[in-house]
Amino acid sequence: MNIIESSTPLLSASAPIRNEPVQARSTARLATLLDSAAAVIDEIGYERLTTAMVAERAGASIGTVYRYFPDRIAVLQSLAARNSERLMGRVAAELVPARHASATDALLAVLDAMTELFRTEPGYRSVRVGDVLDLLPPTTESTANAAMADVVADALVAGYGAADTVEVRLAVGTAVEIADALVARAFARDGRGDAALLAEAARAVRAVVAGRL
Amino acid sequence: MNIIESSTPLLSASAPIRNEPVQARSTARLATLLDSAAAVIDEIGYERLTTAMVAERAGASIGTVYRYFPDRIAVLQSLAARNSERLMGRVAAELVPARHASATDALLAVLDAMTELFRTEPGYRSVRVGDVLDLLPPTTESTANAAMADVVADALVAGYGAADTVEVRLAVGTAVEIADALVARAFARDGRGDAALLAEAARAVRAVVAGRL
DNA sequence: GGAGACGGAGCGGAACTCGATCACGGTGCT
DNA sequence: AGCACCGTGATCGAGTTCCGCTCCGTCTCC
Numbered sequence: 457m458n459i460i461e462s463s464t465p466l467l468s469a470s471a472p473i474r475n476e477p478v479q480a481r482s483t484a485r486l487a488t489l490l491d492s493a494a495a496v497i498d499e500i501g502y503e504r505l506t507t508a509m510v511a512e513r514a515g516a517s518i519g520t521v522y523r524y525f526p527d528r529i530a531v532l533q534s535l536a537a538r539n540s541e542r543l544m545g546r547v548a549a550e551l552v553p554a555r556h557a558s559a560t561d562a563l564l565a566v567l568d569a570m571t572e573l574f575r576t577e578p579g580y581r582s583v584r585v586g587d588v589l590d591l592l593p594p595t596t597e598s599t600a601n602a603a604m605a606d607v608v609a610d611a612l613v614a615g616y617g618a619a620d621t622v623e624v625r626l627a628v629g630t631a632v633e634i635a636d637a638l639v640a641r642a643f644a645r646d647g648r649g650d651a652a653l654l655a656e657a658a659r660a661v662r663a664v665v666a667g668r669l
Numbered sequence: 670m671n672i673i674e675s676s677t678p679l680l681s682a683s684a685p686i687r688n689e690p691v692q693a694r695s696t697a698r699l700a701t702l703l704d705s706a707a708a709v710i711d712e713i714g715y716e717r718l719t720t721a722m723v724a725e726r727a728g729a730s731i732g733t734v735y736r737y738f739p740d741r742i743a744v745l746q747s748l749a750a751r752n753s754e755r756l757m758g759r760v761a762a763e764l765v766p767a768r769h770a771s772a773t774d775a776l777l778a779v780l781d782a783m784t785e786l787f788r789t790e791p792g793y794r795s796v797r798v799g800d801v802l803d804l805l806p807p808t809t810e811s812t813a814n815a816a817m818a819d820v821v822a823d824a825l826v827a828g829y830g831a832a833d834t835v836e837v838r839l840a841v842g843t844a845v846e847i848a849d850a851l852v853a854r855a856f857a858r859d860g861r862g863d864a865a866l867l868a869e870a871a872r873a874v875r876a877v878v879a880g881r882l
Numbered sequence: 883g884g885a886g887a888c889g890g891a892g893c894g895g896a897a898c899t900c901g902a903t904c905a906c907g908g909t910g911c912t
Numbered sequence: 913a914g915c916a917c918c919g920t921g922a923t924c925g926a927g928t929t930c931c932g933c934t935c936c937g938t939c940t941c942c
Contacts, residue, residue: 475921478907482922501805506896517924522898529716582803587739587857590795592714599857630851630869637850638843643799644812654845661875688886692941695887720932730889735933887940897930904923911916 472530475523488514490538493531495542497579499595502532522612529589536583540600543573543585544607551608553615559669562616563661564566564630566608567635571654574643601636604628618669626669631661684733685743688736698735701727710792715801716744742802749796753813756786757820760804764821766828772882775829776841776874779821780848784867787856795858797849814849830881840881842872 477483492513496505507528511521525531545568556562573580584590585600609628621637636656642650690696694774705726709718720741738744750851757781770777784794796803798813822841825831855863 478733478921481906485922493822497803499805501803505802507898518898519924520922528697528897528900533689573923580891582805588801588803590714590716590801592712592795594858598896599854601854626865626869633850633854634873635689636844639816641812641846645807652839656839660843660847660877664873666876690887692886694941698887719930731933732889732935733887736887739933827934884942885940885942887938889936889938891930891935893932893934895930895932897928899928901925902924904921906921910915912914912934 465528472522472526472533473495474526474530477524478499485514485516485520489521489524490533490535493535494577494579494583497532497535497582502579502582505532506522507531521549529591532583532589533595535579536553536585536589536600539573539577539580539583540585540604542577543569544604546572547604548611551611551615556616559612559616559618560665562612563631563635563665564658566632567639567657567661570635570639571649572644574639574649581640584640601633602629612669613615616669623668627665631665634660634664677804685746686737687739687743690737698733700726701854702729702734702737702744703751706744706748706790707790707792707796710745710748710795715792715795718745720744740802745796746808748792749798749801749813750831752790752793752796753787753817754803755790757780758819759785760817760821761824764823764824764828769829772825772829772831773875773878775825776844776848776878777823777846777871780852780870780874782792784855784862785854787852787862792863797853814843814846818845821845825882829882836881840878844878848871 479484489510493510493533496509505516505528507521510531511518514520521531525534541567547566550556550565550569551562556565585604587599587601605625605628609618609620609625612624612628613620618624623628635657638653638660639649642653642657686748687698690699705724706718709722709726718741720731720734723744725733728735734744738747760779763769763778763782764775769778769864800812800814802808818838820842822831822833822838825835825841826837831837848870851866852862855866855870
């Protein structure tokens with residue numbers, strides 16, 4: 457089992473980590489802590505998550521949790537960041553040039569990737585992207601969905617013949633936001649994802665980019 | 670200044686209130702508590718809101734807060750409920766029959782109502798609907814947006830010649846969800862609401878209901 | 883006078899700190 | 913090469929602080 461996932465940095469620089477892990481064991485520790493947090497959140501929701509729960513489930517002490525995270529909220533933000541990275545990874549893999557027939561089909565593949573994460577990633581519905589956590593003032597320049605939209609737009613321009621205009625980028629941004637909102641709704645009450653609502657999401661994505669790519 | 674708003678019940682039965690206010694002064698107190706909570710949330714976000722802050726800003730003691738609310742989360746839920754009710758009120762007022770030229774125009778008026786609340790209601794972006802709180806299992810049967818969609822669909826059927834079909838209700842539900850998501854994004858980084866994104870929201874709503882009403 | 887409303891000290895538990903201790907891995911000595 | 917040593921990363925958990933919440937005495941309205 458590959459605890460240390462590939463060779464990319466586990467968490468982006470923007471994620472609020474107190475001490476970057478140096479030794480191999482601590483890299484695994486950090487991942488385990490996040491896994492534990494995800495599992496707890498999946499069961500009882502992030503509002504009720506306590507740092508003690510995270511520590512206990514990870515087989516660590518409270519002190520270890522606070523070695524890596526400045527506070528409870530940072531745990532949630534880091535988990536959100538990791539989830540965003542995983543989504544980005546899948547999306548990037550999906551959007552290699554010519555893998556899909558059209559730019560629109562590529563966008564629908566992004567929607568599928570989102571759906572898949574809801575199904576496979578524990579706690580994903582609760583800590584989807586950084587945006588769910590309401591911290592004022594905002595801790596990042598742009599929202600996770602906006603970053604996502606940039607990546608998708610770049611890929612569509614590079615590999616699917618989309619023009620690099622503000623119009624196209626606006627349309628892609630809207631499509632990503634819509635996909636996120638509707639998929640989230642499809643999973644809000646149905647753990648497997650309401651099929652009718654997922655179909656509706658695909659429909660909405662098509663409708664909103666129609667004639668703009 | 671009209672603290673006690675009109676004569677409608679201040680909070681719906683679903684909102685978790687400990688003691689319904691009897692005397693007039695306490696009705697005002699309750700509203701003040703919620704106003705204070707909204708102000709605090711507007712400044713520091715609901716994650717960091719403490720019951721002591723609410724009490725202090727309202728000029729009340731902790732005990733008074735807990736006289737009305739069973740716990741901290743109930744404060745947030747009540748505020749969310751009040752916000753939902755205010756939106757519902759505006760929407761209902763907007764959707765009287767024949768006020769708009771078409772069902773689509775009526776939907777765009779709903780979008781405007783949402784935008785207006787973001788501008789005028791402190792903390793609205795943080796505690797928009799009750800769904801923000803991640804408590805598992807879910808505390809309500811359906812989401813606030815879904816309830817909203819029902820009201821809108823009913824109005825469109827009654828006053829704007831829309832057919833009462835699952836197709837129409839699905840389309841309206843999607844439109845409401847999209848409107849909510851995109852307006853939220855327009856206000857995420859721009860306190861006044863990013864004009865381009867708001868225009869995009871209107872475009873998306875049109876696109877998604879095109880030919881279905 | 884009685885019920886509704888209010889205040890605030892105090893309790894319990896959760897968030898977070900901090901200094902002691904352990905483990906890894908590099909370094910130099912034999 | 914093998915080994916003792918040592919510096920730093922990593923871990924632990926008791927203790928402290930802070931916050932959610934209770935309880936009961938006091939005050940206010942009808």
